[in-house]
Amino acid sequence: MTAELDDVDLMIIHELQADGRMTNVELARRLGLSAPPSLRRVRALEEGGVITGYRALVDEKRLGYEVVFFAFVHLASQAEPDLAAFRAAMREWPAVRECWTLSGDIDFIIKGVAPDLRAFQQVVSDLTAVPNVRTIRTAVALEKVKDEPIVPV
Numbered sequence: 001m002t003a004e005l006d007d008v009d010l011m012i013i014h015e016l017q018a019d020g021r022m023t024n025v026e027l028a029r030r031l032g033l034s035a036p037p038s039l040r041r042v043r044a045l046e047e048g049g050v051i052t053g054y055r056a057l058v059d060e061k062r063l064g065y066e067v068v069f070f071a072f073v074h075l076a077s078q079a080e081p082d083l084a085a086f087r088a089a090m091r092e093w094p095a096v097r098e099c100w101t102l103s104g105d106i107d108f109i110i111k112g113v114a115p116d117l118r119a120f121q122q123v124v125s126d127l128t129a130v131p132n133v134r135t136i137r138t139a140v141a142l143e144k145v146k147d148e149p150i151v152p153v
Contacts, residue, residue: 074133
């Protein structure tokens with residue numbers, strides 16, 4: 001759909017990424033449109049799969065998750081059923097906040113959270129016990145330098 005996006009669509013995406021709680025009236029004002037065409041365009045972006053949802057961004061530490069970590073997972077088998085089983089396990093695990101399939105030596109990278117180091121160690125132990133996991137390397141995050149959950153427009 002990127003070829004079909006015009007400057008107004010890109011402005012809508014920019015504005016909603018900055019403030020997803022903005023009313024349609026406010027969005028229309030910022031775009032220089034009336035409310036109905038603004039709403040039609042937002043709905044078209046949603047239906048076209050460009051805008052996939054809305055969510056609140058929260059501070060994990062204020063919710064009691066003091067440890068943010070990354071785990072680099074190498075599986076023993078990369079057969080599709082084994083990859084699918086690992087993906088399914090990660091989707092169900094609350095401590096896992098992001099999981100990406102990678103190319104190269106590492107099969108998956110996981111971003112996770114834990115309330116403390118003891119809980120982090122338990123997550124790593126549990127992750128090691130997942131079927132087909134060959135090796136895991138972990139790194140505890142020390143400082144968030146940048147976290148932009150938006151796409152540059």
